[in-house]
Amino acid sequence: MSERVYLMCISCGREFERDTLIYTCSSCGDLLDVVVEPKSLFRRDTLQGRVDSMWRYKELLPSFDKGLVTLGEGYTRLVECKKLAKWIGVRSLYLKLDGLNPTGSFKDRGMSVGTSTALRLRMKRVICASTGNTSASLSAYSARAGLECIVIIPREKVAVGKLFQARLFNSKVFQMVGGFDDAMTVVLKCAQALDAYILNSINPWRLEGQKTTAYEIWEQLGRTDIAVAVPVGNCGNISAIWKGFKELGIHGVIKDLPIMIGAQAEGAAPLVEYWEKGLETIRPWKNPETIATAIRIGNPVNWKKAVRALRESKGLITAVSDDDVVKALRAMSSLEGLAGEPSSAVAIAASKKLVDEGRIDPDTTLVSVVTGNPLKDTSDYLISWNEPVKITDANEIIGYFSRQK
Numbered sequence: 001m002s003e004r005v006y007l008m009c010i011s012c013g014r015e016f017e018r019d020t021l022i023y024t025c026s027s028c029g030d031l032l033d034v035v036v037e038p039k040s041l042f043r044r045d046t047l048q049g050r051v052d053s054m055w056r057y058k059e060l061l062p063s064f065d066k067g068l069v070t071l072g073e074g075y076t077r078l079v080e081c082k083k084l085a086k087w088i089g090v091r092s093l094y095l096k097l098d099g100l101n102p103t104g105s106f107k108d109r110g111m112s113v114g115t116s117t118a119l120r121l122r123m124k125r126v127i128c129a130s131t132g133n134t135s136a137s138l139s140a141y142s143a144r145a146g147l148e149c150i151v152i153i154p155r156e157k158v159a160v161g162k163l164f165q166a167r168l169f170n171s172k173v174f175q176m177v178g179g180f181d182d183a184m185t186v187v188l189k190c191a192q193a194l195d196a197y198i199l200n201s202i203n204p205w206r207l208e209g210q211k212t213t214a215y216e217i218w219e220q221l222g223r224t225d226i227a228v229a230v231p232v233g234n235c236g237n238i239s240a241i242w243k244g245f246k247e248l249g250i251h252g253v254i255k256d257l258p259i260m261i262g263a264q265a266e267g268a269a270p271l272v273e274y275w276e277k278g279l280e281t282i283r284p285w286k287n288p289e290t291i292a293t294a295i296r297i298g299n300p301v302n303w304k305k306a307v308r309a310l311r312e313s314k315g316l317i318t319a320v321s322d323d324d325v326v327k328a329l330r331a332m333s334s335l336e337g338l339a340g341e342p343s344s345a346v347a348i349a350a351s352k353k354l355v356d357e358g359r360i361d362p363d364t365t366l367v368s369v370v371t372g373n374p375l376k377d378t379s380d381y382l383i384s385w386n387e388p389v390k391i392t393d394a395n396e397i398i399g400y401f402s403r404q405k
Protein backbone atom coordinates (compact mmCIF):
# COMPACT_ATOMS: atom_id res chain seq x y z
CA MET A 1 0.00 0.00 0.00
CA SER A 2 1.13 3.51 -0.70
CA GLU A 3 1.86 5.53 2.41
CA ARG A 4 1.81 9.09 1.16
CA VAL A 5 0.58 10.34 -2.19
CA TYR A 6 0.77 13.96 -3.27
CA LEU A 7 1.39 16.29 -6.21
CA MET A 8 4.57 18.28 -6.78
CA CYS A 9 5.40 21.02 -9.27
CA ILE A 10 8.25 20.06 -11.62
CA SER A 11 9.53 23.62 -11.58
CA CYS A 12 9.09 25.32 -8.18
CA GLY A 13 8.68 22.13 -6.13
CA ARG A 14 5.46 23.27 -4.45
CA GLU A 15 3.49 20.36 -3.03
CA PHE A 16 -0.25 19.86 -3.20
CA GLU A 17 -2.40 17.49 -1.24
CA ARG A 18 -3.61 14.43 -3.18
CA ASP A 19 -7.27 15.41 -3.51
CA THR A 20 -6.67 18.91 -4.88
CA LEU A 21 -8.57 19.49 -8.11
CA ILE A 22 -5.67 20.93 -10.05
CA TYR A 23 -3.81 20.25 -13.31
CA THR A 24 -0.89 22.68 -13.14
CA CYS A 25 0.91 24.49 -10.32
CA SER A 26 -1.16 27.34 -8.89
CA SER A 27 2.03 29.22 -7.98
CA CYS A 28 4.11 29.09 -11.16
CA GLY A 29 1.80 27.41 -13.68
CA ASP A 30 4.14 24.56 -14.53
CA LEU A 31 3.37 20.83 -14.81
CA LEU A 32 2.80 18.58 -11.82
CA ASP A 33 4.17 15.15 -10.95
CA VAL A 34 2.43 12.59 -8.77
CA VAL A 35 4.65 11.38 -5.93
CA VAL A 36 3.92 8.00 -4.34
CA GLU A 37 5.84 7.17 -1.19
CA PRO A 38 5.28 3.53 -0.20
CA LYS A 39 5.59 2.28 3.38
CA SER A 40 8.75 0.37 2.51
CA LEU A 41 11.03 -0.22 -0.43
CA PHE A 42 9.50 -2.20 -3.30
CA ARG A 43 10.81 -5.75 -3.76
CA ARG A 44 10.63 -8.02 -6.80
CA ASP A 45 9.75 -11.13 -4.80
CA THR A 46 6.45 -9.59 -3.70
CA LEU A 47 5.17 -9.88 -7.28
CA GLN A 48 4.72 -13.64 -7.24
CA GLY A 49 1.08 -14.66 -7.68
CA ARG A 50 -0.09 -11.10 -8.23
CA VAL A 51 -2.85 -10.11 -10.68
CA ASP A 52 -1.72 -10.00 -14.33
CA SER A 53 -2.52 -6.35 -14.87
CA MET A 54 -0.56 -3.19 -14.07
CA TRP A 55 -2.11 -3.27 -10.59
CA ARG A 56 0.40 -6.01 -9.68
CA TYR A 57 2.68 -3.07 -8.80
CA LYS A 58 0.17 -1.69 -6.32
CA GLU A 59 2.77 -0.42 -3.84
CA LEU A 60 4.13 1.92 -6.49
CA LEU A 61 0.72 3.22 -7.54
CA PRO A 62 -1.76 5.43 -5.73
CA SER A 63 -4.27 3.25 -3.93
CA PHE A 64 -8.01 3.52 -4.43
CA ASP A 65 -9.74 1.72 -1.57
CA LYS A 66 -13.10 0.97 -3.12
CA GLY A 67 -13.37 3.03 -6.26
CA LEU A 68 -10.77 1.45 -8.54
CA VAL A 69 -11.82 1.56 -12.19
CA THR A 70 -10.07 -1.22 -14.05
CA LEU A 71 -10.54 -3.23 -17.22
CA GLY A 72 -7.48 -5.41 -16.67
CA GLU A 73 -5.04 -2.98 -18.31
CA GLY A 74 -1.31 -3.54 -18.56
CA TYR A 75 0.96 -6.56 -18.21
CA THR A 76 1.00 -6.72 -22.00
CA ARG A 77 3.29 -9.09 -23.90
CA LEU A 78 6.95 -8.36 -24.56
CA VAL A 79 7.97 -10.31 -27.67
CA GLU A 80 11.48 -10.84 -29.03
CA CYS A 81 11.80 -10.04 -32.75
CA LYS A 82 15.05 -11.37 -34.22
CA LYS A 83 14.40 -10.55 -37.87
CA LEU A 84 13.23 -7.02 -37.16
CA ALA A 85 16.30 -6.55 -34.93
CA LYS A 86 18.44 -7.36 -37.96
CA TRP A 87 16.42 -4.98 -40.13
CA ILE A 88 16.98 -2.16 -37.64
CA GLY A 89 20.59 -3.18 -37.07
CA VAL A 90 20.64 -3.90 -33.33
CA ARG A 91 21.74 -6.98 -31.39
CA SER A 92 18.29 -7.68 -30.02
CA LEU A 93 14.85 -6.16 -30.18
CA TYR A 94 11.70 -6.65 -28.12
CA LEU A 95 8.32 -5.21 -28.93
CA LYS A 96 6.18 -4.15 -25.99
CA LEU A 97 2.70 -4.83 -27.33
CA ASP A 98 0.61 -2.14 -25.67
CA GLY A 99 -1.96 -2.48 -28.44
CA LEU A 100 -3.10 -5.54 -26.46
CA ASN A 101 -4.65 -3.32 -23.80
CA PRO A 102 -8.46 -3.39 -23.37
CA THR A 103 -9.16 -0.59 -25.86
CA GLY A 104 -6.05 -1.24 -27.93
CA SER A 105 -3.60 1.38 -26.68
CA PHE A 106 -1.36 2.33 -23.76
CA LYS A 107 -3.85 5.03 -22.78
CA ASP A 108 -5.78 2.43 -20.79
CA ARG A 109 -3.03 2.40 -18.17
CA GLY A 110 -3.50 6.12 -17.62
CA MET A 111 -7.27 6.03 -17.77
CA SER A 112 -7.53 3.42 -15.04
CA VAL A 113 -5.78 5.79 -12.62
CA GLY A 114 -7.40 8.86 -14.21
CA THR A 115 -11.02 7.76 -13.98
CA SER A 116 -10.45 6.31 -10.50
CA THR A 117 -9.19 9.76 -9.51
CA ALA A 118 -12.25 11.38 -11.10
CA LEU A 119 -14.49 9.24 -8.88
CA ARG A 120 -12.34 10.02 -5.84
CA LEU A 121 -12.76 13.72 -6.54
CA ARG A 122 -16.53 13.10 -6.86
CA MET A 123 -16.58 14.33 -10.44
CA LYS A 124 -19.54 13.21 -12.54
CA ARG A 125 -18.23 14.26 -15.92
CA VAL A 126 -14.92 13.91 -17.76
CA ILE A 127 -13.57 15.55 -20.90
CA CYS A 128 -10.64 15.14 -23.30
CA ALA A 129 -9.22 16.34 -26.58
CA SER A 130 -7.78 13.55 -28.66
CA THR A 131 -6.17 12.33 -31.84
CA GLY A 132 -8.28 9.23 -31.21
CA ASN A 133 -6.84 6.80 -28.66
CA THR A 134 -7.31 8.96 -25.59
CA SER A 135 -10.97 9.39 -26.52
CA ALA A 136 -11.45 5.66 -27.20
CA SER A 137 -9.91 4.78 -23.87
CA LEU A 138 -11.59 7.46 -21.79
CA SER A 139 -14.94 6.50 -23.31
CA ALA A 140 -14.58 2.88 -22.24
CA TYR A 141 -13.33 3.66 -18.73
CA SER A 142 -16.08 6.25 -18.26
CA ALA A 143 -18.69 3.70 -19.22
CA ARG A 144 -17.21 1.31 -16.67
CA ALA A 145 -17.08 4.02 -13.99
CA GLY A 146 -20.51 5.51 -14.70
CA LEU A 147 -19.03 8.87 -15.69
CA GLU A 148 -20.40 11.09 -18.42
CA CYS A 149 -17.75 11.53 -21.11
CA ILE A 150 -17.20 14.44 -23.51
CA VAL A 151 -14.75 13.99 -26.36
CA ILE A 152 -13.38 16.67 -28.69
CA ILE A 153 -11.51 15.42 -31.74
CA PRO A 154 -10.29 16.93 -35.01
CA ARG A 155 -13.01 16.70 -37.65
CA GLU A 156 -10.64 14.89 -40.01
CA LYS A 157 -7.75 12.50 -39.67
CA VAL A 158 -8.90 10.53 -36.68
CA ALA A 159 -8.60 6.83 -37.55
CA VAL A 160 -12.05 5.27 -38.02
CA GLY A 161 -11.53 2.55 -35.40
CA LYS A 162 -10.89 5.15 -32.72
CA LEU A 163 -13.92 7.28 -33.54
CA PHE A 164 -15.98 4.09 -33.63
CA GLN A 165 -14.86 3.25 -30.08
CA ALA A 166 -15.73 6.69 -28.68
CA ARG A 167 -19.23 6.38 -30.16
CA LEU A 168 -19.61 2.73 -29.18
CA PHE A 169 -18.87 3.51 -25.54
CA ASN A 170 -21.46 6.24 -25.71
CA SER A 171 -19.44 9.42 -25.27
CA LYS A 172 -20.72 12.76 -26.50
CA VAL A 173 -18.38 13.34 -29.44
CA PHE A 174 -17.63 16.80 -30.87
CA GLN A 175 -15.71 16.96 -34.14
CA MET A 176 -13.84 20.22 -34.42
CA VAL A 177 -12.40 22.16 -37.31
CA GLY A 178 -8.62 22.20 -36.86
CA GLY A 179 -6.19 19.78 -35.24
CA PHE A 180 -5.51 18.30 -31.81
CA ASP A 181 -3.95 21.50 -30.47
CA ASP A 182 -7.13 23.45 -31.26
CA ALA A 183 -9.23 20.77 -29.56
CA MET A 184 -6.95 20.90 -26.51
CA THR A 185 -7.42 24.69 -26.28
CA VAL A 186 -11.18 24.20 -26.36
CA VAL A 187 -11.01 21.59 -23.59
CA LEU A 188 -9.00 23.91 -21.35
CA LYS A 189 -11.52 26.67 -22.04
CA CYS A 190 -14.71 24.78 -21.32
CA ALA A 191 -13.80 22.17 -18.66
CA GLN A 192 -14.50 24.44 -15.71
CA ALA A 193 -17.77 25.79 -17.13
CA LEU A 194 -18.95 22.22 -17.70
CA ASP A 195 -17.69 20.98 -14.33
CA ALA A 196 -15.79 18.32 -16.27
CA TYR A 197 -12.55 16.65 -15.17
CA ILE A 198 -9.80 16.85 -17.83
CA LEU A 199 -8.21 13.52 -18.64
CA ASN A 200 -5.57 14.51 -21.15
CA SER A 201 -1.97 13.89 -20.20
CA ILE A 202 -1.66 17.38 -18.72
CA ASN A 203 -3.39 15.57 -15.86
CA PRO A 204 -0.54 13.97 -13.88
CA TRP A 205 -2.69 11.03 -12.72
CA ARG A 206 -2.82 9.82 -16.32
CA LEU A 207 0.95 9.55 -16.49
CA GLU A 208 1.01 7.82 -13.14
CA GLY A 209 -0.75 4.86 -14.73
CA GLN A 210 1.38 4.95 -17.85
CA LYS A 211 4.63 4.65 -15.89
CA THR A 212 3.82 0.95 -15.36
CA THR A 213 5.12 0.16 -18.86
CA ALA A 214 8.60 0.62 -17.38
CA TYR A 215 7.90 -1.78 -14.50
CA GLU A 216 6.73 -4.43 -16.93
CA ILE A 217 9.70 -4.08 -19.26
CA TRP A 218 11.96 -4.52 -16.23
CA GLU A 219 10.05 -7.51 -14.89
CA GLN A 220 9.60 -9.24 -18.25
CA LEU A 221 13.07 -8.63 -19.66
CA GLY A 222 15.02 -8.92 -16.43
CA ARG A 223 17.44 -6.14 -17.38
CA THR A 224 17.38 -2.37 -17.89
CA ASP A 225 20.74 -1.66 -19.56
CA ILE A 226 18.71 -1.09 -22.69
CA ALA A 227 17.28 1.57 -24.98
CA VAL A 228 13.52 2.18 -25.02
CA ALA A 229 11.97 3.72 -28.14
CA VAL A 230 8.68 5.59 -27.78
CA PRO A 231 6.64 7.57 -30.33
CA VAL A 232 6.16 11.15 -29.13
CA GLY A 233 3.10 13.35 -29.63
CA ASN A 234 1.90 15.27 -26.59
CA CYS A 235 5.11 14.11 -24.84
CA GLY A 236 3.31 12.30 -22.01
CA ASN A 237 4.18 8.66 -22.50
CA ILE A 238 7.94 8.97 -22.86
CA SER A 239 7.92 11.06 -19.66
CA ALA A 240 5.77 8.53 -17.82
CA ILE A 241 7.92 5.55 -18.82
CA TRP A 242 11.07 7.36 -17.75
CA LYS A 243 9.44 8.17 -14.39
CA GLY A 244 8.74 4.47 -13.93
CA PHE A 245 12.35 3.48 -14.54
CA LYS A 246 13.64 6.19 -12.23
CA GLU A 247 11.38 4.94 -9.44
CA LEU A 248 12.74 1.42 -9.83
CA GLY A 249 16.18 2.96 -9.40
CA ILE A 250 15.06 4.83 -6.26
CA HIS A 251 13.77 1.56 -4.78
CA GLY A 252 17.11 -0.06 -5.53
CA VAL A 253 15.70 -2.84 -7.71
CA ILE A 254 17.70 -1.70 -10.75
CA LYS A 255 21.15 -0.24 -11.18
CA ASP A 256 21.13 0.64 -14.87
CA LEU A 257 18.72 3.15 -16.31
CA PRO A 258 17.76 2.90 -19.99
CA ILE A 259 18.39 5.39 -22.74
CA MET A 260 15.07 6.88 -23.84
CA ILE A 261 14.59 7.29 -27.59
CA GLY A 262 11.92 9.72 -28.71
CA ALA A 263 10.43 9.37 -32.16
CA GLN A 264 8.40 11.98 -34.03
CA ALA A 265 7.08 12.27 -37.56
CA GLU A 266 8.85 14.84 -39.75
CA GLY A 267 5.60 16.74 -40.27
CA ALA A 268 4.93 17.04 -36.53
CA ALA A 269 8.31 17.38 -34.85
CA PRO A 270 8.40 20.41 -32.54
CA LEU A 271 10.34 18.51 -29.86
CA VAL A 272 12.98 17.39 -32.35
CA GLU A 273 13.31 20.99 -33.50
CA TYR A 274 13.67 22.21 -29.92
CA TRP A 275 16.30 19.56 -29.18
CA GLU A 276 18.35 19.91 -32.35
CA LYS A 277 18.34 23.69 -32.51
CA GLY A 278 18.86 24.14 -28.77
CA LEU A 279 15.87 26.51 -28.52
CA GLU A 280 14.98 28.29 -25.27
CA THR A 281 11.42 27.08 -25.38
CA ILE A 282 9.36 24.92 -27.68
CA ARG A 283 8.06 26.56 -30.87
CA PRO A 284 4.54 25.30 -31.63
CA TRP A 285 3.96 24.03 -35.17
CA LYS A 286 0.82 25.50 -36.75
CA ASN A 287 -0.29 22.80 -39.17
CA PRO A 288 1.31 19.49 -38.23
CA GLU A 289 0.80 16.78 -40.84
CA THR A 290 1.62 13.07 -40.87
CA ILE A 291 0.04 9.72 -41.65
CA ALA A 292 0.80 8.84 -38.03
CA THR A 293 -2.35 10.72 -37.03
CA ALA A 294 -2.07 9.77 -33.34
CA ILE A 295 0.97 12.02 -33.01
CA ARG A 296 -0.19 14.80 -35.32
CA ILE A 297 0.49 17.38 -32.61
CA GLY A 298 2.22 20.75 -32.96
CA ASN A 299 2.10 22.11 -29.41
CA PRO A 300 2.89 19.30 -26.96
CA VAL A 301 1.66 20.03 -23.46
CA ASN A 302 4.24 17.85 -21.66
CA TRP A 303 7.31 18.92 -23.59
CA LYS A 304 9.22 19.94 -20.45
CA LYS A 305 8.77 16.50 -18.93
CA ALA A 306 9.96 14.87 -22.16
CA VAL A 307 13.03 17.08 -22.23
CA ARG A 308 13.73 16.03 -18.65
CA ALA A 309 13.47 12.36 -19.67
CA LEU A 310 15.80 12.84 -22.62
CA ARG A 311 18.35 14.83 -20.60
CA GLU A 312 18.37 12.54 -17.58
CA SER A 313 18.57 9.35 -19.63
CA LYS A 314 21.13 10.79 -22.06
CA GLY A 315 18.53 9.98 -24.64
CA LEU A 316 18.08 10.60 -28.34
CA ILE A 317 15.28 11.98 -30.45
CA THR A 318 14.72 12.08 -34.19
CA ALA A 319 12.02 12.50 -36.79
CA VAL A 320 11.17 10.22 -39.71
CA SER A 321 9.31 10.66 -42.98
CA ASP A 322 5.90 9.16 -43.68
CA ASP A 323 7.54 6.93 -46.32
CA ASP A 324 9.87 5.53 -43.68
CA VAL A 325 6.89 4.91 -41.39
CA VAL A 326 5.22 2.77 -44.06
CA LYS A 327 8.50 0.90 -44.66
CA ALA A 328 8.84 0.21 -40.94
CA LEU A 329 5.23 -0.98 -40.71
CA ARG A 330 5.83 -3.28 -43.66
CA ALA A 331 9.01 -4.64 -42.06
CA MET A 332 7.27 -5.32 -38.74
CA SER A 333 4.29 -7.00 -40.29
CA SER A 334 6.03 -9.08 -42.95
CA LEU A 335 9.07 -10.11 -40.90
CA GLU A 336 7.41 -10.73 -37.56
CA GLY A 337 3.65 -11.07 -38.03
CA LEU A 338 3.27 -8.21 -35.56
CA ALA A 339 2.17 -4.68 -36.26
CA GLY A 340 0.99 -1.50 -34.67
CA GLU A 341 -0.72 1.62 -35.80
CA PRO A 342 1.44 4.02 -37.85
CA SER A 343 2.63 6.04 -34.86
CA SER A 344 4.03 2.87 -33.30
CA ALA A 345 5.95 2.21 -36.53
CA VAL A 346 7.45 5.70 -36.13
CA ALA A 347 9.52 4.35 -33.22
CA ILE A 348 10.80 1.45 -35.34
CA ALA A 349 11.67 3.78 -38.24
CA ALA A 350 13.41 6.23 -35.90
CA SER A 351 15.47 3.47 -34.27
CA LYS A 352 16.66 2.27 -37.67
CA LYS A 353 17.55 5.81 -38.68
CA LEU A 354 19.57 6.34 -35.48
CA VAL A 355 21.45 3.07 -36.00
CA ASP A 356 22.17 3.99 -39.65
CA GLU A 357 23.50 7.36 -38.50
CA GLY A 358 25.74 5.68 -35.93
CA ARG A 359 23.90 7.26 -32.99
CA ILE A 360 22.65 3.96 -31.55
CA ASP A 361 25.28 1.31 -30.83
CA PRO A 362 24.50 -1.89 -32.85
CA ASP A 363 25.22 -3.84 -29.65
CA THR A 364 22.13 -2.33 -28.02
CA THR A 365 19.20 -4.27 -26.65
CA LEU A 366 16.23 -2.25 -27.79
CA VAL A 367 12.64 -2.27 -26.57
CA SER A 368 10.19 -0.49 -28.86
CA VAL A 369 6.80 0.37 -27.44
CA VAL A 370 4.00 -0.57 -29.84
CA THR A 371 1.59 1.98 -28.49
CA GLY A 372 -1.52 1.16 -30.51
CA ASN A 373 -3.23 -1.81 -32.13
CA PRO A 374 -2.91 -2.07 -35.95
CA LEU A 375 -6.68 -2.51 -36.34
CA LYS A 376 -7.21 1.05 -35.13
CA ASP A 377 -6.09 2.50 -38.45
CA THR A 378 -6.86 0.47 -41.55
CA SER A 379 -6.14 3.21 -44.10
CA ASP A 380 -5.44 1.75 -47.53
CA TYR A 381 -2.27 3.78 -48.12
CA LEU A 382 -0.56 1.94 -45.26
CA ILE A 383 -0.73 -1.32 -47.22
CA SER A 384 -0.62 -0.08 -50.81
CA TRP A 385 2.30 -2.46 -51.43
CA ASN A 386 -0.07 -5.41 -51.27
CA GLU A 387 -3.04 -4.93 -53.59
CA PRO A 388 -5.65 -7.69 -53.57
CA VAL A 389 -6.17 -9.39 -56.96
CA LYS A 390 -9.77 -9.43 -58.13
CA ILE A 391 -10.92 -12.79 -59.51
CA THR A 392 -14.03 -14.63 -60.59
CA ASP A 393 -12.85 -18.28 -60.67
CA ALA A 394 -10.15 -20.76 -59.63
CA ASN A 395 -8.34 -20.68 -62.99
CA GLU A 396 -7.33 -17.10 -62.45
CA ILE A 397 -5.65 -18.03 -59.17
CA ILE A 398 -3.85 -20.99 -60.76
CA GLY A 399 -2.90 -18.77 -63.70
CA TYR A 400 -1.58 -16.11 -61.32
CA PHE A 401 0.81 -18.54 -59.65
CA SER A 402 1.95 -20.15 -62.90
CA ARG A 403 2.89 -16.67 -64.16
CA GLN A 404 4.94 -16.21 -60.99
CA LYS A 405 7.19 -19.20 -61.82
Ligand code: F0G
Binds near residue numbers: 236
Ligand atom coordinates in the same frame (compact mmCIF):
# COMPACT_ATOMS: atom_id res chain seq x y z
N1 F0G B 1 1.16 6.37 -29.89
C1 F0G B 1 -0.18 6.37 -29.96
C2 F0G B 1 -0.86 5.19 -30.54
C3 F0G B 1 -0.92 7.48 -29.45
O1 F0G B 1 -2.23 7.46 -29.52
C4 F0G B 1 -0.22 8.58 -28.92
C5 F0G B 1 -0.94 9.74 -28.42
C6 F0G B 1 1.19 8.52 -28.86
C7 F0G B 1 1.83 7.40 -29.36
C8 F0G B 1 2.00 9.61 -28.28
O2 F0G B 1 1.91 9.67 -26.90
O3 F0G B 1 1.01 11.97 -26.67
O4 F0G B 1 1.94 10.75 -24.72
O5 F0G B 1 3.45 11.57 -26.52
N2 F0G B 1 -2.18 9.93 -28.55
C9 F0G B 1 -2.96 10.99 -27.93
C10 F0G B 1 -4.44 10.79 -28.16
C11 F0G B 1 -2.48 12.34 -28.18
O6 F0G B 1 -5.21 11.76 -28.15
O7 F0G B 1 -4.85 9.65 -28.32
P1 F0G B 1 2.09 11.08 -26.14
